[in-house]
Amino acid sequence: MSSEKNKLRKAVFPVAGYGTRFLPVTKASPKEMLPIVDKPLIQYAVEEAVEAGIEVLIFVNNKSKRAIEDYFDDARELSDHLARKNRPALLEKITGIVPAGVSCVNLRQTEANGLGDAVLCAEAVVHDEPFAVLLADDLVRSDGAGCLKQMTDAWQNGGGTMLALEEVAAQAVSRYGVIGGARGGDGLWRVEQLVEKPPPAEAPSRMAVIGRYILQPGIFDHLRNTRPGVGGELQLTDAIARQIGSQPVRGLNYEGRRYDCGSKLGYLRANVEYALEHPDIAGEFRDYLKNLKLP
Ligand code: UTP
Numbered sequence: 001m002s003s004e005k006n007k008l009r010k011a012v013f014p015v016a017g018y019g020t021r022f023l024p025v026t027k028a029s030p031k032e033m034l035p036i037v038d039k040p041l042i043q044y045a046v047e048e049a050v051e052a053g054i055e056v057l058i059f060v061n062n063k064s065k066r067a068i069e070d071y072f073d074d075a076r077e078l079s080d081h082l083a084r085k086n087r088p089a090l091l092e093k094i095t096g097i098v099p100a101g102v103s104c105v106n107l108r109q110t111e112a113n114g115l116g117d118a119v120l121c122a123e124a125v126v127h128d129e130p131f132a133v134l135l136a137d138d139l140v141r142s143d144g145a146g147c148l149k150q151m152t153d154a155w156q157n158g159g160g161t162m163l164a165l166e167e168v169a170a171q172a173v174s175r176y177g178v179i180g181g182a183r184g185g186d187g188l189w190r191v192e193q194l195v196e197k198p199p200p201a202e203a204p205s206r207m208a209v210i211g212r213y214i215l216q217p218g219i220f221d222h223l224r225n226t227r228p229g230v231g232g233e234l235q236l237t238d239a240i241a242r243q244i245g246s247q248p249v250r251g252l253n254y255e256g257r258r259y260d261c262g263s264k265l266g267y268l269r270a271n272v273e274y275a276l277e278h279p280d281i282a283g284e285f286r287d288y289l290k291n292l293k294l295p
Helices: 041-051 066-071 076-084 088-095 115-120 147-156 170-175 219-224 236-243 264-275 282-291
Strands: 010-014 056-061 103-108 131-134 138-141 161-167 177-183 189-196 207-215 249-253 257-260
Touching: 010 041, 010 115, 041 066, 041 131, 041 138, 041 147, 056 066, 076 088, 115 219, 115 236, 131 147, 138 207, 138 264, 147 161, 147 207, 147 249, 161 189, 161 236, 170 207, 177 236, 189 236, 207 236, 207 249, 219 236, 257 264, 264 282
Parallel strands: 010 056, 010 131, 056 103, 161 249
Antiparallel strands: 131 207, 138 257, 161 207, 177 189, 177 207, 189 249
């Protein structure tokens, strides 16, 4: 790969879904702003992207999602207030949200026509370079390098498209894009087939695609030429499936633990497990759980 084509600088965060599984709270507030203890989901995804070397954060919002735009914007009044009150630790919490050298672009998806449509909205900003897509409601906790960093490291050698994969239970495959293919000597999967939300009997494997992707700009043409799929929505996986055979499509069985924070149970699990490690409350929260009498 030439040097400008193997550097991953831009990441797209589609945050324009309706989040219906979290109604009523998502009526006026985006799902991606739901907190895990004290930080919104979207910030965890942004931190993971920045760790992987991303310099441009591209948010695809819908019209009622000003909250995300505001969250990553300067909060001058609040910072002045905290500075006046001499609260440097709190001030640091809000000034470091977007690190130096990283910029934000806010775009709008006019209607929630699917993840593929949301990614297509970012074409003019991504332009002609590879890019990452992160779905913030898939929260991934890793002991070492974050999920996107693991993917980027694997992707540097060989390029193409890189998917993050996880083995799921047979009865869960119908909630995911599922790959068919074989694992190479380097541990990466060579993706030969990709099916969105297959019934368990038709799934090519139990290796499911989670909400992290490294894509080539050619995906935009495929998205334009893909018809709406499952649920009448433009599916990103259908467009990726069209690339198989014409460029490498590989998958990494990432190391880490994923919380499906688009579901109530996954969200609550994440909150409990992150709280048990949070420096402000870990001890007291552990005691509380130990003494909790379950009905
Ligand atoms: P989901 O499939 O979780 O859909 O989207 P959703 O609408 O947000 O939530 P439910 O299923 O109604 O509860 C996965 C990701 O893709 C984004 C969402 O914001 C989420 O981050 N998305 C989805 C868009 O940006 N636009 C869309 O049209 C659809």
